[in-house]
Amino acid sequence: MARRYDPERRERIIDAAIRIVELKGIGALSHRTVAAEAGVPLGSTTYHFAGLDDLLVASLEQVCGGPRGAMKDWEEVLAAQAQPVAQGSAAEGPGPQKRRPLADVLTDLMEEYAHGGRGRIRLEYELYLAALRRPALQPVAAAWLDEMVEVIGRHTADVATARVLVALIDGLLLQLLLTDRPFDRRAVRSTLARVTGET
Template identity: 45%
Template sequence: MPRRYDPERRERIVAAAARVLERRGINGLTHRAVAAEADVPLGSTTYHFDGGEALLLAALERVNSEWLEWFGRWVAEAGAAPSVADHVVTLLDDWTGPRRASAELVYGLYFAGLERPALRPLAARCVDEMVRLARPLAGDEAGARAFVGLVDGLLIQLLLTGGPHRPEETRAALARLLPGTGSRPRPGTG
């Protein structure tokens, strides 16, 4: 029986790997789980990805691509918001509320680079691209890097602690870091 050629199989496997990551996390990403999710034979996953790390890298590239596409749209929409600070407040509320699972996936993969050096270059490229995308909001590269660092830091703290988001603190932090993006602190409050 001749082998069937399926040019889209690799992409289906990568999409399935991203779904497995979202549901089971990094430790749940196995060739067997991905094959079942993609509805392909196990041999197909090992044919396209020779090891678990190769499969993880491909899934991470897809997750990063989706995240950066979303972030680019978010930056483009900032002009319609009353202020950059208000736009950041909405982002934090969204990513700690209805999109929390996606945020946990993105940051889980981001931090996986601490233990898996092969993931670091991909994580670094993601951060660099976020900085490039954020330049219109922050003026220059240094401001954009500070902006991305602040938003990342606030989101990580909220995800880890489960604490309440305090929009006024977010606005004040942005105003101090990048004047003109947030509300100014009132005299005697900062």
């Protein structure tokens, strides 16, 4: 009997891997658990992904990128609302909306991200930090970092400031996950403003 062609099977396998990592962590990921979660034969997972690193790379690419994921949203919001730090004063944006300080817009984005579900943040950071021990993930994680720096850097005086902001955002979000405390808008805004030089 001929095998039925299923063009969406690869995507279902990736989605299943993402669900497993989100709910149980990378330690629970295996070809067997992914096949069961995706509802596909075990051979399908090894057909599409020779090793778990291949599956993790595809998962990280989808989480970080598909299509460019959360960074696309951040890019659009920053372009529409944030005044470049170098300007130093509120500038008119497109339409009647005034541009706001970068620290305010970044705080809004982080708060929205945090309220979107800690499971999703946990998933993204678990995949991102897995690159520390899995070299196959490092290019994807580095590209994610570079993209964040590029997007935020369009609104800072220089690339160095953008890099510090990205590191700070990562640190604040990781602390949020580790402590399970509520998002403290005032503290986050104040911390970001110290880097941007805004009051």
